Structure formats: C-alpha cells, structure tokens
Amino acid sequence: MSPLLHVDSISKRFGGFVALDGIELEVQPGERLGLIGPNGSGKSTLVNCICGTLHNESGSVRFDGQAIDGLAAHERTHRGLARSFQLPRPFHSMSLADNLRIPLLYTVHARLGPLRSAGDLDSRCHELLDMVGLAKKAKQLPRDLTQVEMRKLELARAVAAEPKLLIADESMAGLSHSEIEDILALLVRLNERGITVILIEHIMSAVMSFSQRLAVLVSGKKIADGKPEDVVRNPEVVRAYLGQ
C-alpha cells in the first residue's frame, strides 16, 4: 500500500540551529501514529513543515501520492491535511458554530464545489459540535469554553475540513485524567471513521494506548520508529528521555 504521507529526508534550520535533520517518515492510510520527543526535539517544526506553515530547506513531503512542497498551507488543507494547534487558536470573534463554518466554506467547498446550502452548513456544524459534546454551546464564543472544550473545538474544526490526515499537536496538554480519556476516545472515533491520525503528545500513557506505531524525535533526528512497546524499550529512547 502506498503511504498517505511520505516525508523524505527533510531538514530545517533556524539560523545556526538545526531543527530538523534529514527526517524520514511514512504514514499509512488509516494508521494511528504517535510522535514523541523531548521539548525542542523538532516535533512542532516537523508538523509545521508538513502543513506548510514553515518551508523545509531540503527534502520533500508527498501527500496522497503527490508532492506538496510548493503548496501554501491552505492548499495543503484543501488536499486533506488538517491539524490542531498545541495552544488552541479559535477564531475569538466567532461563535463555535461559525468557527466550524470556516473550513466547511473554504475547504470542503474548494474540494467538492459549492454544494452546501445554509441549512446544510448549519446541520453539519451542529453534527460536528454534537460529536465533541459542544452542541449546546453552538452560539457561544470560544472565551466561554473551558480548557478541554477549547481542545475539542480545535479538533472539531480540524475535522470539519474533512481531512484524510489529522495531526493533533499536544491536544491533551494540561488536561485532567478524565479529560484525556475524553480526547483519546474522540481521536479513536475519528480514526475509526477513516481519518489517519498523527498524535503528538508528551503524556506517555495516552500515546501508548492510542498509537499503533511510535516515532521518536530527538534534537531534530528520528531515533526510533516501530511498535510502541518496542520503541519505549529502545536504549536510545530511554537515554533521551531519562538522560542515562
């Protein structure tokens, strides 16, 4: 099976600092990949390069069989690549429903044509908010939400773009155990609907229970990639995390 995402030896520097150094990564359709690494290891830079927020200096990114290196971030979203942000970035002046309306208007329209009437849009927004348990707050502003609700809104907005691949960047940071369970269950449900998911996370219990495969970045390099139970026993990974 050809990979949905193929990151081919990409590198990124910020001045003299090497953020990514020849990263290779493949993600198969329908897969649940966990991406871990200590702070500053390059996880977010990698996501930014994949999503087009940053441009890699060498190497290439192929998505769904096509090179996407020259594409702007919004064009990559149109192709089916969606992300949530480490710190939630809702559209503050818009209601929750309108937050979801944006990807429906701009991405789903761009991909499938202007097929949605105002009624269709409203019902799809409601459906997505219902999926994350926020339907009752559809008309409220993001500032009225709790931390976990904000994370759910962030995920719902990414899913509204009807992506093939969802990159969830630390969607559980700062949440309680039960809230983490909530988000995990949501991510699993999305995956069961056919969305490939890359989960970037520091909370190891969550990553271990979610991921079918685990990749580890340290200092801009990939040091391990494989089954989660094997990767966590990898001496290099243990050294990177525990400093042994």
Next chain:
Amino acid sequence: MTIVNTAKFSLIAIAVAAAVMAFAHWYNVDYLFFASYTILQFIVLATAWNILGGYCGYVNFGSAAFFAMGAYSSVFMHKFYPLPIPMLILIGAAVSGIAGFGMGYLTLRLRGSFFAIATLALAVVLQTLVVNWEYVGGSRGAYIIRPETIEFAGIQINYIEYLFGLMLGLAIIALVTARAIERSQLGFGFATIRDDELAAEACGVPTLRLKLIATTLSGAFMGMAGAPFPYYIGYLQPQSAFGLEYAVNSIAMPMIGGTTSWVGPLVGAILLGSAQQYATVTISSAVNLLIVGLMLVAFVIIAPNGLIGLVQEHLRKRRRS
C-alpha cells in the same frame, strides 16, 4: 432575528437616500449641503478603512494617500480630458484600487505595526511625488473652476447639491458593499484573518488572496471618496488632499462606532463628523482634531470595541441572563 438580504437592504438604503435628498432639496440651504457632503465623505472613507482595518485587522495609516490619489486623478483628467464626475469617480476608484492592490502585494508578509508603518510610508512617498508633479499643480496646488449649477433630468440644480447627491450615492454603495461582504464567505474569511491568520490558513482560507481583495476594495472606495473632492473644495493642494484629518478620521470613526460591523463606521462618521461640523461653526475648525483625539481616547478606555461592540456585549449579557 430576521436578517434582511442584500437586495432588500439596497432598496431600503436607496429609499432612505432618496428621502434625505428630497428633504435637503426642499430645505435648500447651501451650508447643509457643504456640511453633509463632508460627513458623507467620511462615511465612505471610514467604511473603506474598515474593510481592511476592521474586517481584516490590518491598520492602514495611509488613507489620505488613497483619498488624494482619487482627488488628483480627477485633477489630472480635468486638465487632460474633462469628463463628468461619475466617470471621474470610476477612474479614481480604479487608480486607488490598483494602488491598494500594489500596496497589498508589496506588504503581503507584513503584519501589525510593520504593515501600518508601510502604509504611512506610502502616503509620504505619494505626497512627495505629487508635490513635485507640476502637471497637477505641484506644491502650488490646482484650481478647479466648477459651474454654479448643473442640469439634471431637465432641472437646473445647485452644483453643491449635485455633489452632495453623488456623495450620498457613494455612501450607499459603500455601506451596501460593506454589509454584503460582512455576511458573505469573503467576510467570514476576512474575520479569520483578523482573529488568527495561522489558524485561518490551517482551515483552508487563502489569506494572502483575501488580503489583496481587501486592500484593493478599501483603496478603491477611498479613491471614490476623493474623486469629487477637487470640485467640492475648488482649490486642491497637497496639504489639503493628504491632510492628517483624513488619515486620523478614517481610523477614529470606525474605532468609535465599532469595527466589526458596517454600522460602526456609519455611526462613528455621523457622530464625529457632526461634532466636527458643529465645532467648525461654533468654535473653530482648528479644534476638529482635538475633538477626534479626545473622543478616541475616551472610547479606547470606555468602549474599546466601539459603540456597536458595547451594544452587542450588552445584548449578549442579557441573552445569557
């Protein structure tokens, strides 16, 4: 709440404009036309500024430059190939719209204060060009001798009344356009740029293209507001066309009225414009900018989202309770 569609709103706006025009014609006081022309001109300018500054969150300090481009394109055409003012308005819109597009293209990657400084620089560069361009009067300025009256539909009407009617029409066009944008996919896209450009791109919004649309539209409307200005003032010089009051008022009016809705610039322009006209007659025109400054400081402290923001917040609280 029933939302009036654009066609209905346009008809209502045209009816209101017709009523205002009929009243002004019946009242027939020249000063009323002069004073109202200025307020209407500021409605167009403030609405134009708000398309980029309010909807997209990109603060333009160079409004006077776009306004002056419209005015000077009229002076140029007046000397080169005289045309009726409605045609000059279209030319002014085209010139300033193209300049807006150019500015947008050159400043695509600039945000926040960097963008604002770039727009200020544009105004300085353009003023320098105009000061040194003899054909349009250079630093001496240019006289436009306008006729006393004009024949319109077989009736002789006062020229200032004609200019007032034109500006009233422009104000209606600007408001209808702003309102239509606000409720369209384009308006949603503009709002995402204002709220969070990175998140907007991640949602599939082509932010750079939308910014270019906003700078072009905003510039075009400012140019439209400036095109009849030489005929209104009779003598155009760089200091008046590039005057600080245009840059300051076009920012202050939406800020005072509220930047997130088309109503804000309208309310702000009427409030501030009327106060300035009143002060001009009763005290001195020199206090105009003082009034703007004081009101701006007061609103930034009391109602940072403007009058409309204050009302919206009040309604939201009432709904919640």
